[in-house]
Amino acid sequence: MILPIVKYGNPVLRQKGANISKVTPEIEQLVADMLETMHDANGVGLAAQQIGKALQLAVIDIPTDSERPSRLWLDGKEADVQSIMPLVLINPKVEITKKKEIDGEGCLSFPGIGGDISRGYRVTVEYQDLEMKKCKFEAGGLLGRAVQHEVDHLNGVLFIDKMSKEEREAQKDKIEAIRLAAE
Numbered sequence: 668m669i670l671p672i673v674k675y676g677n678p679v680l681r682q683k684g685a686n687i688s689k690v691t692p693e694i695e696q697l698v699a700d701m702l703e704t705m706h707d708a709n710g711v712g713l714a715a716q717q718i719g720k721a722l723q724l725a726v727i728d729i730p731t732d733s734e735r736p737s738r739l740w741l742d743g744k745e746a747d748v749q750s751i752m753p754l755v756l757i758n759p760k761v762e763i764t765k766k767k768e769i770d771g772e773g774c775l776s777f778p779g780i781g782g783d784i785s786r787g788y789r790v791t792v793e794y795q796d797l798e799m800k801k802c803k804f805e806a807g808g809l810l811g812r813a814v815q816h817e818v819d820h821l822n823g824v825l826f827i828d829k830m831s832k833e834e835r836e837a838q839k840d841k842i843e844a845i846r847l848a849a850e
Protein backbone atom coordinates (compact mmCIF):
# COMPACT_ATOMS: atom_id res chain seq x y z
CA MET A 668 0.00 0.00 0.00
CA ILE A 669 1.29 3.45 -0.90
CA LEU A 670 1.42 5.59 2.24
CA PRO A 671 1.28 9.39 2.41
CA ILE A 672 4.77 10.88 2.82
CA VAL A 673 5.11 13.21 5.80
CA LYS A 674 6.35 16.66 4.83
CA TYR A 675 8.61 19.10 6.65
CA GLY A 676 6.74 20.80 9.48
CA ASN A 677 5.29 17.58 10.88
CA PRO A 678 6.93 17.08 14.31
CA VAL A 679 7.47 13.33 13.73
CA LEU A 680 10.39 14.24 11.43
CA ARG A 681 12.24 15.63 14.46
CA GLN A 682 11.67 12.55 16.60
CA LYS A 683 14.41 10.05 17.27
CA GLY A 684 13.25 6.58 16.24
CA ALA A 685 12.64 3.90 18.85
CA ASN A 686 14.74 0.74 18.59
CA ILE A 687 13.03 -2.28 17.10
CA SER A 688 13.40 -5.38 19.28
CA LYS A 689 11.32 -7.78 17.19
CA VAL A 690 10.15 -7.94 13.58
CA THR A 691 6.40 -8.38 13.97
CA PRO A 692 3.99 -8.94 11.06
CA GLU A 693 3.14 -5.22 11.42
CA ILE A 694 6.80 -4.27 10.87
CA GLU A 695 6.99 -6.62 7.86
CA GLN A 696 3.93 -4.95 6.38
CA LEU A 697 5.36 -1.51 7.14
CA VAL A 698 8.60 -2.39 5.31
CA ALA A 699 6.64 -3.62 2.26
CA ASP A 700 4.56 -0.43 2.28
CA MET A 701 7.65 1.77 2.70
CA LEU A 702 9.34 0.12 -0.30
CA GLU A 703 6.20 0.56 -2.40
CA THR A 704 5.85 4.20 -1.29
CA MET A 705 9.51 4.97 -2.01
CA HIS A 706 9.42 3.35 -5.46
CA ASP A 707 6.20 5.17 -6.31
CA ALA A 708 7.83 8.50 -5.38
CA ASN A 709 11.02 7.65 -7.34
CA GLY A 710 13.10 7.96 -4.18
CA VAL A 711 16.26 6.02 -3.33
CA GLY A 712 15.62 6.02 0.41
CA LEU A 713 12.81 6.40 2.94
CA ALA A 714 12.89 6.54 6.73
CA ALA A 715 10.04 5.41 9.01
CA GLN A 716 9.62 9.00 10.24
CA GLN A 717 8.66 9.95 6.68
CA ILE A 718 5.54 7.79 6.87
CA GLY A 719 4.79 9.01 10.38
CA LYS A 720 6.45 6.34 12.55
CA ALA A 721 9.38 7.23 14.78
CA LEU A 722 11.27 3.92 14.53
CA GLN A 723 14.86 2.86 13.81
CA LEU A 724 13.87 1.64 10.36
CA ALA A 725 14.76 2.80 6.85
CA VAL A 726 14.68 1.37 3.35
CA ILE A 727 17.05 2.11 0.46
CA ASP A 728 16.95 1.00 -3.16
CA ILE A 729 19.56 2.28 -5.60
CA PRO A 730 18.23 1.70 -9.13
CA THR A 731 20.36 -0.33 -11.54
CA ASP A 732 20.28 2.57 -14.03
CA SER A 733 21.35 5.22 -11.52
CA GLU A 734 23.56 7.85 -13.15
CA ARG A 735 25.37 8.44 -9.88
CA PRO A 736 27.84 5.71 -8.98
CA SER A 737 27.69 3.75 -5.73
CA ARG A 738 30.32 1.57 -4.11
CA LEU A 739 29.93 -1.27 -1.66
CA TRP A 740 32.33 -3.38 0.39
CA LEU A 741 31.32 -6.57 2.20
CA ASP A 742 33.96 -7.99 4.56
CA GLY A 743 36.45 -5.52 3.09
CA LYS A 744 35.91 -6.80 -0.46
CA GLU A 745 34.27 -4.68 -3.12
CA ALA A 746 30.86 -6.12 -3.99
CA ASP A 747 27.98 -5.54 -6.39
CA VAL A 748 25.69 -2.85 -4.98
CA GLN A 749 22.64 -4.63 -6.42
CA SER A 750 23.46 -7.75 -4.38
CA ILE A 751 22.04 -6.05 -1.25
CA MET A 752 19.14 -4.14 -2.87
CA PRO A 753 16.52 -3.39 -1.73
CA LEU A 754 18.05 -2.70 1.63
CA VAL A 755 16.11 -2.76 4.91
CA LEU A 756 18.05 -1.14 7.74
CA ILE A 757 16.84 -1.93 11.26
CA ASN A 758 18.56 -0.20 14.22
CA PRO A 759 21.45 1.09 12.06
CA LYS A 760 24.60 2.62 13.53
CA VAL A 761 27.09 4.43 11.33
CA GLU A 762 30.74 5.29 11.40
CA ILE A 763 31.59 8.09 8.99
CA THR A 764 35.03 8.97 7.63
CA LYS A 765 36.50 12.37 8.45
CA LYS A 766 37.12 12.85 4.76
CA LYS A 767 34.09 14.56 3.24
CA GLU A 768 32.51 14.81 -0.18
CA ILE A 769 29.98 17.39 -1.37
CA ASP A 770 27.16 16.40 -3.70
CA GLY A 771 23.56 17.28 -4.48
CA GLU A 772 20.72 15.90 -2.38
CA GLY A 773 16.97 16.07 -2.16
CA CYS A 774 14.42 14.63 0.24
CA LEU A 775 10.88 13.30 -0.29
CA SER A 776 9.74 15.34 2.73
CA PHE A 777 10.93 18.55 1.00
CA PRO A 778 9.39 18.50 -2.49
CA GLY A 779 11.19 20.82 -4.89
CA ILE A 780 14.09 21.58 -2.51
CA GLY A 781 17.66 20.59 -3.25
CA GLY A 782 21.11 21.40 -2.05
CA ASP A 783 24.78 20.47 -1.93
CA ILE A 784 25.45 18.56 1.26
CA SER A 785 28.78 17.54 2.74
CA ARG A 786 28.81 13.88 3.78
CA GLY A 787 31.44 11.37 4.79
CA TYR A 788 33.36 9.98 1.83
CA ARG A 789 32.76 6.47 3.18
CA VAL A 790 30.36 5.10 5.76
CA THR A 791 30.37 1.84 7.66
CA VAL A 792 26.94 0.73 8.79
CA GLU A 793 25.99 -1.96 11.28
CA TYR A 794 22.33 -2.91 11.31
CA GLN A 795 19.88 -5.74 11.58
CA ASP A 796 17.97 -7.21 8.67
CA LEU A 797 14.36 -8.48 8.58
CA GLU A 798 15.50 -11.70 10.30
CA MET A 799 17.13 -9.50 12.98
CA LYS A 800 20.50 -10.85 11.81
CA LYS A 801 23.41 -8.48 12.45
CA CYS A 802 24.85 -7.20 9.18
CA LYS A 803 27.59 -4.77 8.23
CA PHE A 804 28.85 -3.07 5.08
CA GLU A 805 30.90 -0.14 3.93
CA ALA A 806 29.60 2.19 1.23
CA GLY A 807 30.54 5.22 -0.83
CA GLY A 808 29.05 7.30 -3.61
CA LEU A 809 25.26 7.52 -3.82
CA LEU A 810 24.69 4.51 -1.54
CA GLY A 811 26.99 5.96 1.13
CA ARG A 812 25.19 9.28 0.88
CA ALA A 813 21.73 7.64 1.05
CA VAL A 814 22.72 5.67 4.17
CA GLN A 815 23.92 8.85 5.92
CA HIS A 816 20.80 10.79 4.88
CA GLU A 817 18.42 8.03 6.12
CA VAL A 818 20.26 7.43 9.40
CA ASP A 819 20.06 11.18 10.04
CA HIS A 820 16.26 10.93 9.61
CA LEU A 821 16.14 8.16 12.24
CA ASN A 822 17.76 10.61 14.65
CA GLY A 823 15.48 13.53 13.76
CA VAL A 824 18.14 15.26 11.65
CA LEU A 825 17.11 16.72 8.29
CA PHE A 826 19.21 17.59 5.24
CA ILE A 827 18.37 21.30 5.51
CA ASP A 828 20.26 21.25 8.84
CA LYS A 829 23.41 20.45 6.85
CA MET A 830 22.78 22.80 3.94
CA SER A 831 24.94 25.88 3.56
CA LYS A 832 23.42 29.06 5.00
CA GLU A 833 23.34 30.60 1.52
CA GLU A 834 21.52 27.67 -0.08
CA ARG A 835 19.02 27.45 2.75
CA GLU A 836 18.45 31.21 2.66
CA ALA A 837 17.87 31.13 -1.12
CA GLN A 838 15.11 28.48 -0.67
CA LYS A 839 13.71 29.93 2.55
CA ASP A 840 10.28 30.82 1.11
CA LYS A 841 9.82 27.42 -0.53
CA ILE A 842 10.83 25.65 2.70
CA GLU A 843 8.45 27.83 4.71
CA ALA A 844 5.61 27.07 2.29
CA ILE A 845 6.11 23.31 2.83
CA ARG A 846 6.16 23.82 6.62
CA LEU A 847 2.96 25.88 6.57
CA ALA A 848 1.14 23.35 4.36
CA ALA A 849 2.01 20.60 6.88
CA GLU A 850 0.32 22.44 9.77
Ligand SMILES: [Zn+2]
Pocket residue numbers: 773774775776816820826
Ligand atom coordinates in the same frame (compact mmCIF):
# COMPACT_ATOMS: atom_id res chain seq x y z
ZN1 LIG B 1 15.04 12.59 3.40
